[in-house]
Amino acid sequence: MIYVDIIFLLTGAIICAFLSIFAVASIGEKKLRAAILSAVLLVIVYAVWFEGYFIYIPDPEILLYILIAITLLFALFFLPIGQTRSMEIGELSEKVDERDIIFAREEYLPGTEKYEKYYSEHPELKDKDDRIRNLPELLEPGGKYYNPELAVKIGAKFEIIENMLERVDGEANQLPVAVDRDKMTSEIKDLTRRLGADDVGIAELDPMFVYSHVGRGPDKWGAPINNNHNYVIAFTMEMDYDHVEQAPRLPITDETATQYLRGALISIHIAAFIRSLGYPARAHIAGSNYQIMLPPAACVAGLGEMGRLGYLITPKFGPRIRLGAVTTDLPLVPDKPVKFGVQDFCRICKKCAINCPSGAIPTGDKTDVRGVVKWQLDIERCFHYWRAAGSDCGLCMRVCPFSHPPTFTHNIVRAGIKRSSFARRVSLWGDDIFYGKNIIKSGTLIE
Ligand code: SF4
Ligand code: SF4
Known part of the structure; x- marks a missing residue:
């Protein structure tokens, strides 16, 4: 079961690398909230994943279940799940003056x-x-x-x-x-x-x-x-x-x-x-x-x-x-x-x-x-x-989640949004958490 241990540690390293890249990119985008949250998440994932593994050395079977769950989440995010509608361009019935x-x-x-x-x-x-x-x-x-x-x-x-x-x-x-x-x-x-x-x-x-x-x-x-x-x-x-x-x-x-x-x-x-x-x-x-x-x-x-x-x-x-x-x-x-x-x-x-x-x-x-x-x-x-x-x-242009710069992490999210309805839900939820839902209230900017 040594392979399971190696894959488990590699998976943890990839997740931590992704969060580190996201934190650094967020600083570049001047998105302080996203930078802080991703850094906190990085520390939590690192502690739970690696400290948990090296201190408690869990049963390989448990590691396997965790890996299967993560693989399933990845599949749900990137595979074509649910409908992806096209624009209904149709036939314009009259010209605009x-x-x-x-x-x-x-x-x-x-x-x-x-x-x-x-x-x-x-x-x-x-x-x-x-x-x-x-x-x-x-x-x-x-x-x-x-x-x-x-x-x-x-x-x-x-x-x-x-x-x-x-x-x-x-x-x-x-x-x-x-x-x-x-x-x-x-x-x-x-x-x-x-x-x-x-x-x-x-x-x-x-x-x-x-x-x-x-x-x-x-x-x-x-x-x-x-x-x-x-x-x-x-x-x-x-x-x-x-x-x-x-x-x-x-x-x-x-x-x-x-x-x-x-x-x-x-x-x-x-x-x-x-x-x-x-x-x-x-x-x-x-x-x-x-x-x-x-x-x-x-x-x-x-x-x-x-x-x-x-x-x-x-x-x-x-x-x-x-x-x-x-x-x-x-x-x-x-x-x-x-x-x-x-x-x-x-x-x-x-x-x-x-x-x-x-x-x-x-x-x-x-x-x-x-x-x-x-x-x-x-x-x-x-x-x-x-x-x-x-x-x-x-x-509206500023707050739209599609307006984020085309960095590595945002492009990964876009790849999911393109195909999977699960990815759309998760990405929207993530966007609200990392970037906030409202920057305006009663006509006033909240900044
Ligand atoms: S008023 Fe509304 S629709 Fe018009 S540019 Fe501003 S946010 Fe967009
Ligand atoms: S993705 Fe969201 S913010 Fe962007 S246009 Fe659609 S509804 Fe508006």
Whole structure:
């Protein structure tokens, strides 16, 4: 039975090594609670496992039972147990009018033609939107987390993005060169990554992802949007963990602006490259330039799944990302949607909803929104809070368990969440214990 003793001691060493790595990584993530708890757990496991073995030298049969129990727990954690649902992407039944989105509506100022026209057609939104407009604008004094130095820095980044608008489109340079679809797909993906994207995927452009009418930007308000491109190249950019950890304060907005600037450079470069091959291509950049809805396009392009919080959740960085996109007719090979347990984890988690200061995230089931079954964010409530805070908040992104950095220990947990409903329960329980369930109470941060 000497083998049982060796395996028992090795198993103890592996568990202790895992806890040590977790404790050190938690210090790196500045998660004091997780670091202390994992260190305490390490001491307990070490004492019980090794002291117990060397002092009491238990019966090999007992060691064997302990090992069998641990093997069973591992199997339950990593094997496909229970259901892993896919996103119900479905068929969108109607296009979204960009004039209806909150970022367009906040720009309709009382006394202007747009204001009169829009609210004569949508009187039900007028009071709600007026209340939002009466709050300080983002990055302006009066917001709860206003910070003059950061506001100037962020404003400069958005100004650069606005100045890039004229670069998003143009004539294709020549007659289209013949391309090998597979090779061109790899080339575009490599280039997108080399330019700074963290992941990139391709989807056929569903016409329902294209806004019906212009709501923002330099083009004529209310003009129909004619984007009939065949494909969308969607990409993600990681948001810096330390900046996101400061949500809802202004550093997260600074990081948002930084990534949007990066996204603008990447997409404009990719679109220009494609046009130089003789194919039409248009970059879609932040601010006032999107012709398409990026999150559903990114889902179909295999970059992630839509979560309860209303953002795309990616396998590596969770919702801690920003999106960019190029639409084009360049022949490409589309990717397939992915699933890694988000739909089932979000069902039981609700951490974003519990911590949302505006109550914008539903705690209940998904609903059918224009043919897509999803958790629907109350965007007016969310945006109302943005204006009151003076930032783009991001608390939901900060507390989401998928936002942890892709370290060794978090990746092991993700591997379990992807397959096993048992792992989802245990991971959620562990997340609450190590990181806490609430960081906000009655609209106030508990820190
Ligand atoms: S916090 Fe939880 S419920 Fe919300 S999106 Fe993240 S995993 Fe889903
Ligand atoms: S950004 Fe803030 S207010 Fe908006 S849904 Fe997320 S937590 Fe709620």
